[in-house]
C-alpha cells in the first residue's frame with residue numbers, strides 16, 4: 482500500500498486542525514436551516530405548476546421514502562420508524578398512492594419521462610414482494626420510465642430475501658444499496674444490528690447473479706468499540722465482496738436530536754485520533770483495492786458509472802446521492818421526503834401519522850421549503866460542480882448564468898487564496914480545481930460560496946464537523 486505520507490489524500494495534521502470546523506454537507510444549497518417552516522399547501526401546488534410550465538421538456542427523477550424498519554440500529558440518523566403494525570404500512574401505502582396521483586395530475590408525464598427512481602428509508606425491503614410490486618406499478622402507471630433509467634433502492638440485508646431481490650429485478654430495479662457499517666461482532670452488538678458477513682456476501686452474490694448493474698455498500702467509522710484493527714478486518718472482508726461502490730460515513734452522534742443514540746455510551750466511542758486513523762487507513766486501503774475516490778465519502782470501482790461520469794465531467798448529486806443522470810427535476814413522495822426542483826425545495830412533514838392524515842384531504846403534505854433566487858441557483862451550481870467533478874470551469878458558469886465569473890465571485894476567489902496556499906485548490910485564470918487534499922475538505926471549499934453562512938452568527942446553526 483502507498484505509505485500514508487505519500488498518499489495525496491492524506492492531509493497534514495496542522496491543516497486538518499485548521500479546517501476542522503462545523504459545516505454543512507451541501508446535499509442542498511441553500512441548506513435546510515435556511516428553508517421556511519410555514520410553506521402553505523397552495524404555495525406548494527403553485528410551485529409544482531410553475532415547474533411543470535417552465536421545465537416542460539426536462540425529465541423527472543422520482544424518490545419514494547419508506548420509513549419502516551423491523552429493529553432499531555442505535556446509531557441511526559435516518560427518518561425511520563420501527564414498527565410491526567402491518568395496518569400502518571398499508572395506510573401509509575394508501576397515502577403514498579394518493580400523493581402520487583395528485584402530483585402526477587399536475588405534471589405532463591407524456592413529455593416529462595423518468596430518468597431515475599430511488600426508494601430510500603428506513604428500509605424499503607420492509608415491504609413484501611406484493612407491496613413492492615403494487616407500489617412500483619402505481620408509480621409506473623402514472624409516470625413513464627425510460628428504458629435506461631437508473632432504478633435503485635436501499636435494502637437492509639438481514640430482512641431482504643432472494644425472493645424480494647427477484648421481484649425487484651423483474652420489475653426493473655437495476656441498482657441496490659445496503660448498509661454494512663462494520664462486520665465486527667462487538668460493534669454490531671453495541672449498535673443493535675447483527676448482520677453476519679456470510680449473509681451480506683450471499684445477498685450481494687445473488688444481486689450479481691440476477692444482473693443488478695451496481696451494488697453499493699455503506700460503511701461507517703466512529704461507531705462504538707470500533708478500533709483501527711477491527712476496521713482493518715472489516716475492510717478485508719469487504720474486499721472479498723468487492724462492491725461496485727462504497728460509501729464511508731462519519732458517524733454523526735447527535736443524541737440531543739435522536740434520543741435513541743443515547744443507547745450508545747459515549748465512553749465506548751473511538752476518540753478523534755483513532756477515528757482519523759481509521760478514516761485515513763480506509764482511504765488508503767480502498768485506493769489499494771482499486772477504488773476511485775469520488776467525493777466527500779464515496780468510492781467507486783474504475784469501471785463503475787460514477788467513476789466514468791466523474792472523468793467525463795457529467796457526474797451530478799442530489800438528495801439521493803451521486804447520479805449520472807443529467808439535468809432533471811426530483812419529485813419526492815412520502816414522509817420527510819424532499820423535492821428538488823429547478824427553483825424550489827419542498828419537504829413533506831416528518832411525522833408518519835400526520836402524513837397519512839394530511840393525504841386524506843390535501844393534495845400534498847408539504848411543510849417546509851424554499852423558493853430559490855437566481856443567486857441561489859448560481860451558487861448551487863458552483864457547489865454541485867465542486868462536489869461532483871472537482872472543478873469549476875468559469876466559462877461554463879458564465880454561459881449558463883450570464884455573468885462574468887471573476888467579477889461576480891471576486892470576494893470568494895480572494896477568500897480561496899489561503900486555501901490555495903494550503904494546497905486544497907488550484908486557482909487558474911479559467912478554473913477552480915479541487916486537489917486530492919481538497920477532496921477531504923470539500924465542505925470548507927464550498928462554504929466560501931455559501932451566501933447565507935456569511936450572514937449567520939457563529940453558533941446559530943449547528944452542523945457536524947467537516948471531518
Ligand SMILES: C[S@@+](CC[C@H](N)C(=O)[O-])C[C@H]1O[C@@H](n2cnc3c(N)ncnc32)[C@H](O)[C@@H]1O
Pocket residue numbers: 556557558559601602603604635636637638658659660661662699700701730731732733734
Ligand atoms: C437508510 S440507511 C441504509 C439502508 C438500510 N436501512 C440499512 O440499514 O441497511 C442509510 C445509511 O445511512 C448511514 N447512517 C445512518 N445513520 C447515520 C449516522 N448517524 N451518521 C452517519 N451515517 C449514518 C448508514 O451508513 C446507513 O446505511
Ligand code: SF4
Pocket residue numbers: 549550551552553554557558559561602603604637660
Ligand atoms: S440503519 Fe437502516 S435498518 Fe437501521 S434503523 Fe436506520 S434505516 Fe433502519
